[in-house]
Amino acid sequence: MINLQNSTPEEIRQLIREGNLKSPTSGMANGFLQANLVVLPKDMAFDFLLFCQRNPKSCPLIDVTDAGSFTPVQSAPTADIRSDIPLYHVYRDGKLTETLTNITELWNNDMVAFLIGSSFTFEEALVNNGIPIRHNDEGINVPMYKTSIPTIKAGIFEGPTVVSMRPVAEKDVVRAVQVTSRFPTVHGAPLHIGNPESIGIDDINQPDYGDRVTINDGEVPLFWACGVTPQAIAAHVKPPFMITHAPGHMFITDIKTEEVGVI
C-alpha cells in the first residue's frame, strides 16, 4: 500500500476520483479533517439538519451543500461529493441496495449533502500523544457498534447511537479524554469508557461495522460517538432514499485539524 499520510487532501481525492483508491481512509492526509457523508432529498433535509443539531456528539456538522450542489464550498471547494469518496452505500427504504465507487449517475438537483466530522481526524493527535491506534497498526478498519444509547428524535429521524472503539492502555486513558476533548467537531471526548455492556454492546469481538481489533491485557476500550450513526438510523426509520459513505471510507476535507481545536 502506498503511504498517503503526507499526501494533500486534493491529491487523495484525485486518486479516489480516478478510481485508483478504494480503501478506508484512516491515517491518510494527516493534519486534515475527515468527514462522513449523508445525502438526502431536500424534503428530508430540514429534519436531518435538526437531527444533527440535537445530536452533536454523533453528528457534528462540518458542511452542508445547497440543494443540488455537489460542491462542499466551506470545506473543500475543489471537490466533488459524487466521486471523491472511495466507497458509497445507497439505501432505499432503509435497505442497503448498492455499494458504489461513484454516485454521479444517481445525483439530481433535489439532493442535499451533509458532511459530518469523523473521529479519524483526532487519531493523529492521539498518536502524537504516544497513544497508538490499534486498527491502523493492524491495517484494518475501526470497529463500530450499535449501542443502547438513544439519539434525540427530530422529525422522522430516530434510533440508536453508533460508537467507534479504540483500546487504550490504562495509563493513557485520561490523556486520551483530554486530547479528543479539544475536537468537538469530530465527535470530541469519548461517550463511554470501559464496560461494553453498560452501553448495550454484548460482544466486543463482534462489531456491527468495520473489523474486530485486538484488546490486550491492561487496555481499556474507549468508545466515541460515530458518524455511522445515520446509517443505523436509516436501518431504523427506513427513509425512501439516502446515500452515505461506506463505513471507514471518508471524505477528506481541506480543513486543517488544528483549526477546529477548541483551545
Added chain:
Amino acid sequence: MINLQNSTPEEIRQLIREGNLKSPTSGMANGFLQANLVVLPKDMAFDFLLFCQRNPKSCPLIDVTDAGSFTPVQSAPTADIRSDIPLYHVYRDGKLTETLTNITELWNNDMVAFLIGSSFTFEEALVNNGIPIRHNDEGINVPMYKTSIPTIKAGIFEGPTVVSMRPVAEKDVVRAVQVTSRFPTVHGAPLHIGNPESIGIDDINQPDYGDRVTINDGEVPLFWACGVTPQAIAAHVKPPFMITHAPGHMFITDIKTEEVGVI
C-alpha cells in the same frame, strides 16, 4: 432592583411570564445558560438552520423546537417560548413593527423557535476570573455593533455579523480569550481584539444596539460574535415575518453553563 443572580431559571421565567420583570437579563440566574430567540415560519426554517450551521460563532444553536411547539424540550421543558422572555421584537418585511412582552397571540402551528447561545452566559466565568463586566457594573445593556465581517449566506439569509463589546484591562486580555474559548456554544472566543475600525466600527461610542459603556485608559475593547446577528440579517434580507428577543432581553434555560464548557 431585586438581586436575581442566585434565582433559578424557572423562578425568573415565572416572574417574566407574570409580567413582573421586563429588564435585560445580564447577571441573572448565575450558572445557567442564556439564549437569544429567533422565531420563523416553517418554510424559512431550513434556510435559517443552515445559516446557523454555517455561522456557528454568531449563531450557536442551543435548541430548536418542532414546528408549532412553544416548548424548548432540550433546554427548558417547563418553559413557554411565547411568554418567558422580558421583551420581544416583531419584524415584518424586515421592519421592526412591534415590541411586545408576550407573543402568545401571534403564535401559530407553523412556527419554529430557535434558541441561540448568549454571551451573557460566559460573563460569570469572566467575573470568577477577576475580569469585571462593565455594562453590569454600570447597570446598563451590553453595547452591540454591526460589523464589516460578513456572515456565510444560506438560502435567503445573509448580511453583517453583529458583535458585543466588553472593555478588558490589558493584563487580562489573554485570560479573557482563554476563559471564553471554553464556551463555544455561547459564542466562545472573541472575534476581534482592539481596533474597532478593523471590523468596520466607526464610532465605539455609538453602538447599534444596547448602551454605550465607559472604556478606561489601559483597557482594550474585546468583541464577541453576538446572537443579535439574526436581527441585523432581518433588516438586510427582509423576511416576511420573524420574531426575536429584544437585544439584551434573553431566554434563560435550565442548562448549567459548566455542562457546555468544552474542557
